[in-house]
Amino acid sequence: MPFQFDHLHTLTTLVDEGTFEAAARRLHVTASAVSQRIRAMEQSAGRVLVQRTNPVEPTEAGDAVLRYARQVLLLDQEVLSELRLGEDEHRHQVPLAVNADSLASWFLEALAALPADLGAVFEIHREDEEHTTNLLRSGRVMAAVTSTPDAVQGCSVEGLGVMRYQAVCAPDFAERHGIHGPEDLVDAPVVDFDRKDDLQDRFLRDLTGRESSGPRHHVPSSEGFARAVLLGLGWGAVPELQCAEDLENGRLLAIAPDHPVLVRLFWQRWNLRSPLLDEVTERVRAGAARHLSPMSRPRGA
Incomplete structure (x- = not known):
């Protein structure tokens, strides 16, 4: 592995929290330790991964590493669950991007139908349906409701409805x-x-x-x-x-x-074998079928 596991965790935490100080508080380390881990990753990658702005922003190379980091962490969490280890400490973090109107009408009902024992913790990013794929592309989310039918690299796509x-x-x-x-x-x-x-x-x-x-x-x-x-x-x-x-x-x-x-809506998700993402996808698919018009309806009809 080109990156250490705790460094991958540090990168995702830094991007989520926005500053080195906030990431340090969440990880219970010093801001200097966070900075050292990011520098070590950048030396390993040979690229700058994070712009030191406020809040921090991943570079194009950082987006690629961020996607990788989230996928590694998801698989790690699922293995821990399967082995019944660390159930309290290792919740399933599931960042999703959803347009505001879906969020206000049908999407939360779909998530609420998930079994509680999955231990999923959702971080919902509200974004226009034409722009949610940007969050997928950057690695900030695992799946998105979008109006874009063309799959983001590394993702699968399916129609939800109209x-x-x-x-x-x-x-x-x-x-x-x-x-x-x-x-x-x-x-x-x-x-x-x-x-x-x-x-x-x-x-x-x-x-x-x-x-x-x-x-x-x-x-x-x-x-x-x-x-x-x-x-x-x-x-x-x-x-x-x-x-x-x-x-x-x-x-x-x-x-x-x-x-x-x-407005035609699609579901794009990481093309990754994951029982958790499969379950989320199934619930979203079912919720959309209950509340949206069929995708086959002609545009403008």
Whole structure:
């Protein structure tokens, strides 16, 4: 092995904690010891692995070693479990990347279905579905819900289903801004999740050939986003899983109910033989089948 086991553990802890001092506290060693272990790894690799920023960031070479380190640690934890050694000290650390809307609607239910005796401890990274693969590529997570169908190197990929979004607004918002159809939304206030959120403009482009030119609110929380639309701050594309009840009771209006915005979701995970990852994958697959539309549904239908 080119790296010592405790050095691999140190690297993952340093990246997770962000600073040498925080990693030292978690590992119960000095910051100098953490620094010495990282330098030893860099000498072994012949490359700089960590940028000494605040927080620290792995380099491109560091990403490759980080992926390797997490895989080694996962296999170690699973062997300890199988041998029934150190069950209290060695929990299964499972970092995952999930888009906010899945996290707010169906994903946690899928994780909760895992048997408690697996001893899994989850670290959820919330990220846009178009960017979760970056966390996989960097080695920060073992698996991700993503909209990217092309497998990251070293990973397998499978379709989960389609998340359907409805462009909706509150009734008083529609009356105040004269909203009768998609063309009336172009100049109206709109709610975006963040500056990477393209769903609202995508809806308008598909139906009007234009993008929103109205005032933009940014609400980077799935629940907060839906609440902002419900309160009339603006219109927005809300997952049907979150807005179905409000549409039924008239608290929200669907602007073009026959034209939902469809986002295809995929599950990418390390291509590694792991009973734990296999079990997580099975639960995620089952949860998606219960809550998402079939992947075979044509885009734009």
